[in-house]
Amino acid sequence: MDIKQLQYFVAIVDQSTFTKAANTLHISQPSLSAAIKKLEMEAGFPLFDRASRNIGITKEGKILYQEAKKLLRHYETVSDEMLRLREEGPLELSIGLIESSMFFVPKILTVFKREFSNVRISLLETLSLSDVEKALNNFNIHLAITNQYIQNEDIETIPIYKENLVALLPLGHYLENKDYLQIKDLEGEVFIVSKEGFQTRKDILNAFKKSGINPNIQFEIERFETGCSLVENNLGITIVPENYVRYAKKHECSIKPIDNSNISRTVYIAYDKNRYLSPLVMRFILLIRSFFENEINREKL
Structure with a gap:
């Protein structure tokens, strides 16, 4: 054959x-x-x-x-x-990204471009589970940075970091004086959440379910930026990853930690195991893993 x-x-x-x-x-x-x-x-x-x-x-x-x-x-x-x-044409690296990964990707790209100055890099948003699987299976991207754990024997999924989710409230909201929130504090509040197919939605709704609360979902979104804009305009409350609000542009809203161990998420590197990964792709993966290993070591000091 x-x-x-x-x-x-x-x-x-x-x-x-x-x-x-x-x-x-x-x-x-x-x-x-x-x-x-x-x-x-x-x-x-x-x-x-x-x-x-x-x-x-x-x-x-x-x-x-x-x-x-x-x-x-x-x-x-x-x-x-x-x-x-x-x-000897330009080499290429295509990366699928979730919105919040931009807090660390530029730092890694800076190091990467010092080593591979001629590589042409494509950064593509791959947000939902179906987006990620389709992009990897069709070889549209070399790797994905995703918060989806992918149950697929052809795809390798490696955890790189875990982070808490935080609540965003409109300025002047009556819950703004609390140091931290409980899930039950959000009962009945107009709620903004990612649409079906997004892992963040599953994580948030699972935490509500474990607390016995049915969220009052009034808005469904694809991007955290959209959710923040809705909160700024006093249209509801949302929950986003802490690193998104830590590194994104300053938003006119109140950020509150949530006292609930269920409100967190894990971010992964994912790639197709059946695809040839060139040395430059493997180097980029290594730089990502090293970045977060160093971050963990710094936090321990």
């Missing part, structure tokens, strides 16, 4: 007929048929159901098709990497 055989097989499935696939591949139909028969002999089972007029794919063929697509994407990625290296 070789790459060319898999390319032929995938082309037939995608084109639905041997004739169209042969035209797309610029080979004769007999040559294509012979290659697929050889592939079936090596695999030990038929890939197509030839009993009907329209070619159908067998159950075994469907499994091979899915795995072959992954392998071909990986092969193309490695080929592209090698071509760039041969031509």
